[in-house]
Amino acid sequence: MTDHRDPASPEGLIAQSAPPRCRQRWGRRLVQGLAFLVALAVGFGYWRWQTWLQPLGGPEPIQVVIQPGSSSRLIGKQLHQAGVIRSALAWELWSRTFGRDWLFQAGTYALDPNQDMLSVARQLRQGRILQRRLTIPEGWRIEQMAAALAERNWLAADVFIATARVIPPLDWLPPSLNSLEGYLFPDTYLFPVEQVEGSLPDQQKAEIVINAMLQRFAAVALPLFRQHTTSLSLHEWVTLASIVEREAAVPEERALIAGVFLNRLKKGMPLGADPTVEYALNIQQTPDRRLTLAEVHTPSPYNTYLTPGLPPGPIASPGLASLKAVLEPEETDYLYFVARYDGTHVFSKTLAEHEAAQRQILRERQGSPPTSQ
Template sequence: MKAIQGMIKGAIALLLIAAISAVGWRGWLWWTTANTPPVAAGTTAKPVKLRIPPGTSAQEIGRDLQALGVIRSATAWDLWSRWRMFKEPDGGFKAGVYQLSPTEPLESVATKIWDGEVVRLGYTIPEGWSLRQMAAYFEEEGFFSAQAFLTAVERFPIAQYTWLPNKSEPGLPLLEGFLYPDTYDVSGLPVEPEAILKQMLDRFEQVALPLYKQGQKQTDLSFSQWVTLASIVEKEAVIANERPRIAGVFVNRLKKNIPLGADPTVEYGLGIQQTPDQPLTLDQVRTPSAYNTYLNTGLPPTPIASPGLASLKATLKPEDTDFLYFVARYDGTHVFSRTLAEHQAAQATIQDKRKSTKSSNAQ
């Protein structure tokens, strides 16, 4: 019975192929355009990336394309595939990674894969990004959804990397701070969150872990504390030569049991990002959180971002200074102070200058 059904399907396909040939390309182009997924007015369809493993059948490719929203009809895809194979029996769809747009006609999508127009797949994670920023980036770039990335983080088997801190407290973000910021080539990897996570962890193991082992005797910080403090330095520092000094200020405050008072930790705990025009409010600074370093002494329970090599080095060898405070000038630099009175005076001066500049610009 299955054999007969297969023969019937094959005969129908041949008839349809003949019909396509009869109506010509104009009719076929209308059909493929009609089977392009609709895009809402005023929006731009985001390209998506599809990896086709060797040996994938034409039907499987069609189903994957339909699931991604690149094509509307897997049936139309199947007809095009059969027509193309009928026309070019020696050809076929090529394995690889393709970047495709939901606004492309089916024929254009199919031709790319038939001709093997693969893309070199890679990604770049800047220093100071959090897991949520990475997740949004991968979704924007068409790798996979942000939620798929965050779910993979939560379920990642950290036992594979014995150097990773084993967080016993539930609810803490796994892997935060340990995904090394860099540019990666993933042309040979599956476009899956697990593979991406492993790649970034491997790079951290290759670059950052030896750095700590070499300088471990120079610091009182544990491995986890080192990465956590480096992540705060990364978020606070803008000018490269200020990193060791900022690290030195934080080390001094830790030694004296003074709260770090770092805005980025409050932002992380609240899931927000302040701007020069919308700084943290007093209520936000007073909001209890495990990451609020105004209310809590010591370091937060985890890193707040992925520190780069410069911040890791600066935290391992901070500047020997007696500064205990610093405040941003809004130009990337900071004013450093030794006493609270000096710090408050610096804050007032910077705020007065900022108000004066705003007033001048408004006139």
């Protein structure tokens, strides 16, 4: 049966299918449109992602405390709220994809808002926390260390002194110590800020500082002692090195001064060291304030003018150079030395030479006779 409908009629248009070329053209346009939208979305997403990674910027580092057990999501929110990163969402997306194996370490950080998000992540991964520096010079006594800690407002001086009298159970420490004087190694230390400026009790802070110094002694000084053959015990070695440390104002004289003291010990002569009297009386002599004869004649186990041999223990913390000087002293026939006013010494073999050196120094500068060895 023949269909007589007019192809130009609406029914005819509906009944007819679009030509193949028309369908292909519309299909291509649709694909192109979708591709453009996808490219636009990808481009916008990439631009947005790169924007999120950029530094926020700021005049100074921002202090952030990352608590133990914090998740990556919580850290991201914390960093964003503190003004360190631009987006907590970007942090979470990155940590779930590229940073899945990264472990962020707890602690107090000083984070620079002028570094990008990935640099912040690396700092947290490496645990580059905010630290405080403490430098203990050679020859300091425990009281001087305590005063330095108090000046920094880390802890009370008396707490540190009291804690240094409590001897920890370390097998290398000499027995029967009543103080850690001499064994708190002089060096530069770095402590996490929360350990020394946080809310910890002063005694705990003191223990942290003291343990770090004892560990440094065990790592630096103890191997040196064990590598050398000496007739001195560990305690005698540290004690004599502490006297050398306080006597030797000029580094080049350390080994020579150590040699003189060892010579006197072998002959049974008193050491006659001014620093031991200063330690006993808790004073510090200066060029304008020399020890008096009354002070030199004040009885004390630490007064090496009156008490033969070594004092009961160290009088300060000796540095590595003084410790080495006692183990590697300069071989000499000298038995005496007297200090010039510039810190150097005149060394003598006999008492007559020594007394002549004293008179010469007095002529060079009028004043109270310097006490001598």
